Amino acid sequence: MGRVTARRPVVRVRDGEVSRRVDTLVAEEPLEIRLNGKPLAITMRTPGDDFALAVGFLVSEGVVADASDVSRIAYCAGATADGSNTYNVVDVRLAPGVPVPDITLERNVYTTSSCGLCGKASLDAVRTTARWPVAGPGPRLRPDVLSALPDALRAAQGVFHQTGGLHAAGLFTPDGDVLDVREDVGRHNAVDKLVGRAYQQGALPLRDTVLLVSGRASFELVQKAVMAGIPALAAVSAPSSLAVELAAETGLTLVGFLRGRSMNVYAGAERVVLEPSGSRN
Numbered sequence: 534m535g536r537v538t539a540r541r542p543v544v545r546v547r548d549g550e551v552s553r554r555v556d557t558l559v560a561e562e563p564l565e566i567r568l569n570g571k572p573l574a575i576t577m578r579t580p581g582d583d584f585a586l587a588v589g590f591l592v593s594e595g596v597v598a599d600a601s602d603v604s605r606i607a608y609c610a611g612a613t614a615d616g617s618n619t620y621n622v623v624d625v626r627l628a629p630g631v632p633v634p635d636i637t638l639e640r641n642v643y644t645t646s647s648c649g650l651c652g653k654a655s656l657d658a659v660r661t662t663a664r665w666p667v668a669g670p671g672p673r674l675r676p677d678v679l680s681a682l683p684d685a686l687r688a689a690q691g692v693f694h695q696t697g698g699l700h701a702a703g704l705f706t707p708d709g710d711v712l713d714v715r716e717d718v719g720r721h722n723a724v725d726k727l728v729g730r731a732y733q734q735g736a737l738p739l740r741d742t743v744l745l746v747s748g749r750a751s752f753e754l755v756q757k758a759v760m761a762g763i764p765a766l767a768a769v770s771a772p773s774s775l776a777v778e779l780a781a782e783t784g785l786t787l788v789g790f791l792r793g794r795s796m797n798v799y800a801g802a803e804r805v806v807l808e809p810s811g812s813r814n
Contacts, residue, residue, distance in 0.1 A: 536560045536580040536620075559699050561718045566590060567609065567624040569633060579699065579717045580620065582726040583608075586717075587623045589729030592737070593757040595662035596634055597627070600735045604628040659779060665738035665762030668784025672707035672741050674765060674805050680794050681709055682745045683769050689714040702727045703745045704763075712742065720746050721753050728761045738762020745769075750789055755779045765804060767791045772799055 543556040559579055566574045566587045578586060584606050591597045609622040627633060686703040689711060702723035704712040715726035724746065731737055743765045744758050750768035752775040758766045759779070766780070767788040777799045780787035786801030798805050 536562065559718055563621055565622045567622065568596070569626055570624060576719065576722060578719060578722045582715060582730065583620070583623050585715075585727075585729030585733060586722055586725045587625050587729065588732050589725030589727065589757075591625060592728050592732055593725065593753075593760045594634070595664070595760060597631065597732070598664050598737060600732060602628055602631045659756050659759055659783065663759050663783065665740070666784070667759055667762060667764040669764075671764040671784075671786070671801075671804050672743065674707055674743065674786065676794070676796065676805065676807065678707070678709040679743075679767060679788060679791060679796060679805075682743070682767060683791060685709065685711055686714060686745050686747065690716055700747045702747075704731075704739065705743045705745060707741060707743060720748050721751075721757065724754055724757045728757060731761065740764065743767060745791070749773070750776050750787060752776045752779060755783075755785060755787065759783045759785055765801065767796075 537560055539558050539560050540555050541558055543554060545552045545554055561577055562580055564576050564578050564583060564586065565572060566576070568591070574590065587606060588597060588603060597603055603625055605626040607624055608618055608620050609624050610618045682703070682705055685705070686701055689703065690699065690701050699716040699718060700720040700723050701714060701716045702720065703714040704727055706712060713727055713730060715723045715730070717723040717726060724744070727744070728739075731739055739761050742763055744763045745767045746754055747769055749770040750766060750772035752773055754768075755766060755776045756779065764784075765786040765788070769791050770789065772787055772789045777787060779785075780800035784801065786804045787799045788796050788805075789799055790797045
């Protein structure tokens with residue numbers, strides 16, 4: 534669609550020198566997700582992979598799990614007063630027999646690019662709706678492999694190199710091989726795009742994988758990992774207290790402050806292969 538980036542004039546000041554130039558910015562536009570024709574959520578996102586984003590969001594909400602759960606997904610025409618299509622409204626039609634959630638439940642249906650569905654999160658809701666348990670032995674993770682993931686993620690961020698304004702989510706094997714990388718102005722959107730692409734490929738649940746996100750690890754990101762059957766989540770920054778609580782209760786391995794050869798393991802440390810010195814205070 535050619536809307537991933539935009540060009541805008543900028544006045545640049547460097548060491549007292551002033552110049553004018555055209556800068557490349559990441560695009561940010563609203564996406565309304567409709568379910569069977571009814572509005573469900575609005576998110577601010579970077580255009581691209583919109584269908585994957587929509588179904589990935591539905592996976593995280595426990596609405597769909599199998600590729601056969603969706604019968605059709607399409608952009609809605611006539612999204613503006615003049616009848617033109619802005620490609621900012623997506624309608625997902627569930628297959629016959631797939632339960633339609635009550636979209637009148639008390640929830641905030643406006644999703645910002647930073648926080649996800651704020652106020653909706655519930656530990657009990659995730660425990661009761663998760664279809665694929667992530668607790669158990671799972672993958673064995675070596676610290677040296679985890680330490681290499683941020684550089685691998687950054688190397689795969691094509692649009693970030695142009696704009697410097699995107700988050701990313703990467704899916705890796707336990708040996709550090711890149712399976713997929715998605716970018717977006719919002720971390721939760723990048724994860725939804727990643728999970729949605731796996732859903733479209735019939736690859737759920739994503740067992741024996743590691744999810745890496747740029748920035749912090751929020752409750753919503755842990756929720757999305759659990760709902761997709763991902764057993765390990767790593768972030769380059771800090772987790773929230775509720776993210777750690779949900780990870781511990783569901784059996785997810787949660788790693789934060791993954792920078793260089795340093796990291797904090799907040800939950801699921803039994804999967805991380807630590808040297809004897811790793812237990813020192």
